Amino acid sequence: MSIDRRSGCPINLSLEVFGDRWSLIILRDMIFGGKRHFRELLNSSLEGIASNILADRLKRLMELGLLTKADDPSHKQKAIYSLTEMAITLVPIMAQLGAWGRVWLPVTEELSIRAELLEKGGPPLWEQFMDELRHEHLGLPSKTPPDTPTVRQQLRAAYEEVVARKAEAPSV
Amino acid sequence: MSIDRRSGCPINLSLEVFGDRWSLIILRDMIFGGKRHFRELLNSSLEGIASNILADRLKRLMELGLLTKADDPSHKQKAIYSLTEMAITLVPIMAQLGAWGRVWLPVTEELSIRAELLEKGGPPLWEQFMDELRHEHLGLPSKTPPDTPTVRQQLRAAYEEVVARKAEAPSV
DNA sequence: CAATCCGATTGCATTTTGCAATCAGTTGCA
DNA sequence: TGCAACTGATTGCAAAATGCAATCGGATTG
Numbered sequence: 001m002s003i004d005r006r007s008g009c010p011i012n013l014s015l016e017v018f019g020d021r022w023s024l025i026i027l028r029d030m031i032f033g034g035k036r037h038f039r040e041l042l043n044s045s046l047e048g049i050a051s052n053i054l055a056d057r058l059k060r061l062m063e064l065g066l067l068t069k070a071d072d073p074s075h076k077q078k079a080i081y082s083l084t085e086m087a088i089t090l091v092p093i094m095a096q097l098g099a100w101g102r103v104w105l106p107v108t109e110e111l112s113i114r115a116e117l118l119e120k121g122g123p124p125l126w127e128q129f130m131d132e133l134r135h136e137h138l139g140l141p142s143k144t145p146p147d148t149p150t151v152r153q154q155l156r157a158a159y160e161e162v163v164a165r166k167a168e169a170p171s172v
Numbered sequence: 173m174s175i176d177r178r179s180g181c182p183i184n185l186s187l188e189v190f191g192d193r194w195s196l197i198i199l200r201d202m203i204f205g206g207k208r209h210f211r212e213l214l215n216s217s218l219e220g221i222a223s224n225i226l227a228d229r230l231k232r233l234m235e236l237g238l239l240t241k242a243d244d245p246s247h248k249q250k251a252i253y254s255l256t257e258m259a260i261t262l263v264p265i266m267a268q269l270g271a272w273g274r275v276w277l278p279v280t281e282e283l284s285i286r287a288e289l290l291e292k293g294g295p296p297l298w299e300q301f302m303d304e305l306r307h308e309h310l311g312l313p314s315k316t317p318p319d320t321p322t323v324r325q326q327l328r329a330a331y332e333e334v335v336a337r338k339a340e341a342p343s344v
Numbered sequence: 345c346a347a348t349c350c351g352a353t354t355g356c357a358t359t360t361t362g363c364a365a366t367c368a369g370t371t372g373c374a
Numbered sequence: 375t376g377c378a379a380c381t382g383a384t385t386g387c388a389a390a391a392t393g394c395a396a397t398c399g400g401a402t403t404g
Binding site for chain 1: 350
């Protein structure tokens with residue numbers, strides 16, 4: 001599959017890649033949720049993606065060069081999807097989208113705390129996160145010291161803290 | 173019209189606003205092209221938007237709070253569309269989208285020079301541009317000195333320089 | 345050996361899209 | 375006055391995309 005090529009404008013071409021309601025959602029779940037398998041993406045999807053759409057988009061994202069697929073050695077039927085460098089460099093776009101949505105749209109607190117953290121961390125934190133993703137998905141050596149908490153751990157901890165706080169002190 | 177609200181995730185909600193093939197294109201033409209009228213948007217569109225889709229998206233963007241519409245005093249039928257603050261703050265997203273597309277997609281040189289300039293200028297240039305847009309669309313006083321060239325003028329000059337250069341020295 | 349899980353695929357109704365034609369009112373010009 | 379051009383749209387229709395449930399054959403687990 002190649003994109004339509006309505007015009008050579010970079011914004012248009014970017015839209016042709018993920019100007020739909022699902023592609024970026026899938027990439028979000030892989031980047032921030034660490035999801036690598038079909039079923040993980042299908043069942044954990046907050047937005048309830050249908051399996052045929054998921055299959056179609058995974059295929060499309062592979063054809064566009066954003067994902068690769070490999071056999072999972074632990075299970076002959078399992079496939080592991082990996083992000084390519086092209087997909088990993090979407091992190092700044094995701095961060096900006098999250099920051100904008102957090103300001104202007106009716107987000108929930110527990111789902112926006114990660115966007116807030118990512119926004120406050122700024123480009124240095126994005127770089128660290130991309131470095132981790134390159135390690136995870138491309139097998140590259142990580143440049144961050146091994147004793148520092150990973151960005152995903154930080155995001156997860158912040159999310160769980162909000163959830164716990166809201167559970168013990170439910171809003172009126 | 174309100175958005176679907178599949179989930180309260182900021183990235184999802186942002187996608188529900190412009191996760192389609194046309195909304196951001198229209199906003200791009202208004203932000204970077206300075207287009208304010210229906211016909212301008214219809215006829216200048218590189219990607220060839222259809223008039224019913226344009227009408228539908230303008231209506232939708234107004235309902236979502238990204239645009240406002242006002243009568244044009246010079247012509248009883250003309251409507252002037254204006255960006256709201258919500259739309260103006262999309263500039264960083266546009267810049268990131270352009271930067272990403274420029275690296276990974278088959279952009280043309282003349283259409284990507286603006287993205288390059290915007291990327292190199294970074295957040296300070298984005299701020300100046302948003303300041304200009306607030307002046308243009310919201311009537312706010314501009315903070316930038318009146319003798320400095322506007323960002324849109326800079327972008328336009330860079331574009332025209334590339335076009336001129338390519339015309340006099342056509343590629344083989 | 346049955347239940348469950350794996351990554352999909354199929355069929356079908358609904359919705360969205362792309363495209364061309366058209367609309368009624370306004371303007372500019374002869 | 376007459377008429378062409380232009381204004382922001384709307385309509386009709388075919389094609390494509392989407393949402394949803396059911397299902398597939400193979401692999402694994404208990």
